[in-house]
């Protein structure tokens with residue numbers, strides 16, 4: 001386990017409501033999920049024994065370290081604000097939203113990656129991430145950068161359950177699987193690494209609307225699969241304003257580096273349809289508590305009024321030039337390296353991924369909304 005002595009835990013005193021002025025402390029809003037899952041209450045701890053994560057780089061805690069892909073981040077300056085400045089394979093200077101959520105649920109402060117050799121099933125009892133940077137809902141997306149497809153994440157989940165049964169016994173394993181909180185964060189790469197960069201041909205096969213429907217059919221298959229495997233409390237994260245990622249602004253330099261409206265519109269359309277799908281699945285699958293976790297408006301608000309969050313730069317990532325670098329191009333030994341001194345002044349850590357500060361805000365909002373409804 002990684003020492004957590006230097007991390008700042010989310011306490012109720014520090015929870016800054018995401019969409020409000022940064023100095024406005026509202027304890028009651030976020031106390032609900034915390035109380036329901038406080039580890040000191042035996043009944044409460046039983047209510048959320050684990051946090052189980054599926055998705056892409058927004059929630060990959062290091063699975064890509066173990067596979068043959070160029071999309072990695074297990075080298076400095078990634079992880080420089082983690083304890084021991086350890087680059088774990090998280091695409092961030094520090095912790096991910098799921099790490100903050102885990103801690104707030106009374107679980108460990110870092111959700112371990114399933115393929116990380118430093119962890120065993122004993123650690124995964126309280127949570128695990130099957131996520132892989134670069135993956136998507138569409139099988140074609142994971143092929144682009146040779147990462148773990150979503151169906152394979154589900155295979156790992158099955159394997160995990162078998163290991164869990166051997167480790168804690170049938171009854172306890174069943175309890176963990178049915179009471180765990182599940183977080184799913186995926187979909188950005190289907191648009192930005194697949195549809196809009198034209199490598200897979202999906203843009204010829206589908207209109208944007210048709211592609212959204214195709215992706216949501218895949219999401220429905222995935223959600224039904226994990227439901228059949230026992231998942232009940234599931235939060236599905238909506239898409240962010242993906243046209244405002246620094247890499248997309250760079251692609252839009254001819255128009256002054258503004259956000260790409262077309263991409264943001266595709267994300268909003270996807271989110272509307274996702275919410276309808278979530279309603280349908282909740283009606284169809286007994287005992288499912290599937291919730292939508294919105295991030296679009298909150299993130300856009302920060303991008304539009306950064307100073308109220310103490311943020312100075314919304315257009316570029318903190319690492320290197322901030323315009324296009326991520327993964328190896330951000331590496332300490334890369335010719336581009338020149339990371340900013342204080343990532344808290346940035347929305348984005350690299351050209352594609354938010355800083356720890358933003359991940360913390362996303363976690364707080366998710367705890368307040370979808371997760372508090374689910375408990």
Ligand SMILES: *[C@@H]1O[C@H](CO)[C@@H](O)[C@H](O)[C@H]1NC(C)=O
Pocket residue numbers: 016017018019020029365368369
């Ligand atoms: C938290 O949830 C409450 C009730 O749904 C809502 O009124 C409030 O605006 C939310 N606050 C944040 C920061 O998300």
Ligand SMILES: *[C@@H]1O[C@H](CO)[C@@H](O)[C@H](O)[C@H]1NC(C)=O
Pocket residue numbers: 139151
């Ligand atoms: C994606 O790939 C998996 C594994 O090969 C396959 O089972 C699944 O049907 C594929 N999905 C689609 C929509 O083609």
